[in-house]
Amino acid sequence: MIACYAAGGGLGHLTRLRAYLHTLAVDDEVVVLSDSPFAADPRVSSGWTVRPAATGLASLAPDELVVDAFPAGLKGELTRLPSGIRITHLARLLCWDAYRPLLPGDPPRFDRTFLLEPLDPAHEAHLRAVSAEVAPLVLDDPPSAPLDVHGWMILHSGPDAETLELVGYARDMAAMEGADPPLTLVSPHRPDGLPAGVAHLDVYPAGPPGPGVERIVTAAGFNAVRQFAPWRDRHRMLPFPRSLDDQFTRAARARPGSTP
Template identity: 60%
Template structure:
C-alpha cells in the first residue's frame, strides 16, 4: 500500500498527488490519501481512492499521534509527503513512520524563512525527494541533508476525456479553485487585461463555485480537471499555483497570472520565474 499525506486546504495538493501516482505508474497498488482538504470529497479529484481525515480540532501533538496511529494500522510500503517536509504545522517527524516504510517527498517552492521554524528535531528521512519545480538554495540544502536522493521529477497528469463544456473557441478562460474572493479578483483582472489588449473575448470561469456578482456575459462551469480546456483558449487567466503554472508552461504567450499571498507558498517568486525570458 501507498499512503499519500497531502495536508492543506487547497486543491493543488490533491492534484499533485494524482499526477505523481500517474507519473510513477502505480497501477493497481492500493492507495490511501490522508488529507483534510475539503476537495477530498469530490470523486473527480481523488479518483475513487479512500481518504482518511483527522478529527477536527486536534492540536499539533494530537495530530501527530493520530497520524502515527493511522500509519501503524495501515503499514504502508511507501509514504508520500506532499509539499511540506514536516507537514503543514510541523506535525511530521521520524517517530511516526512504521519500520520498513519508504518515505518520498514531493517538494515545491516554499517561503523557506517562514516555513523553517516548523522543522522537527527528529526530521523525516526521505529515501528520495523529487523536485516538481526548482526550490530556493536554503530549502534545497535542507532537503539534501535529510534525503538519500534529491532529483527533479516532471509530473504528467493522467489522461482525461475532453470535458463536455460549451466554451467558445478562442475565448478566454479564468481558472481558480478559490477562495471565492480571489476568484472575483481574478475575474476583475481578466476584464482589465482584455480592456488593455483591446479585446472583447467570450469569458468562461472554471471554478468549483460561482461567485456572487459575477459580471453578465461570463459563463461559469465547475470542471475538474481544467487543463484539457487550455489548448482551445486564446488566454488563460489564473493565480500562480504550482500545478497550473506547470500545466501552462507550454503556452506562456497565452498565460496571464495574478499571484496571491500564501502562508508558505511563494506565488510571487513562481510567477516572476515563469515570466522571465529564456536566454
C-alpha cells in the same frame, strides 16, 4: 499500499498527487490522508481511499509514505514516522524562511526526495541533508479531454474573493487591450458577485485547453504554472500571497526570457 500525506485544505495537493501517481504508474492501493473538502469529489479522488490527515500511520501499515510539499507536514506535525517503510517527499517551492521555524528538532528523513521545481537554496540544502536520494521529477497528468471554450478562460478553485479578483484582472486586461472577449470562469462553484456575462463551468480536470481558448488566466500556483507551460504565450498569471507558497517567485520564473 501507499499512503499519501497531503495536509492542506486546497485542491493543489490532490491534483499534484494525481499527477505523481500517474507519472510513476502506481497501481497499488492508495490511501490519501487529507482534510481537503475537494477530496470528497469523485472526479478528484476516484480510486483512492480518503482518510483524515490525523489518521495514525502505524494503524495503516503502508509499504510507502508519500509526503507532499511540506517536509515535516503543514505545521511541523510529522515528527515520528514509522520505521521499515519507504518514505518519499514531493518538494515544491516554499516560502522557506516562513516554514523553517516549523521544522521539529529531529525532522523527518526521506529515502528519496523528488524536486518538482527549483527551490530556495536553503530549502534544497535541508532536503539533501535529510534525504538518501534527491532527483528532479517532471510530472505528467492523467490524460483528459480538452476543455474548449470560446474566448478567455479563468481558472481558480477559490476562495471566492480571489476568484473574483482574477475575473477583475481578466476584465481589466481585456479593457487595456481594447478587446471584448467572452469570459468563462472554470471553478468548483459559482462565486457570489460574479459579473453578468461571465459564464461558469464546474469542470475537473480543467484542461488541456482546446483550440477556442484565446487566453488562460490563473493564479501562480504550482499546478497552474506547470500544466499550462505549453501554452505560456496565452497564459497570464496573477500571483496571490500565501503563507508558505511563493507564488510571486514562481510567476517571475515563468515569464518569457526568465531563467529558473
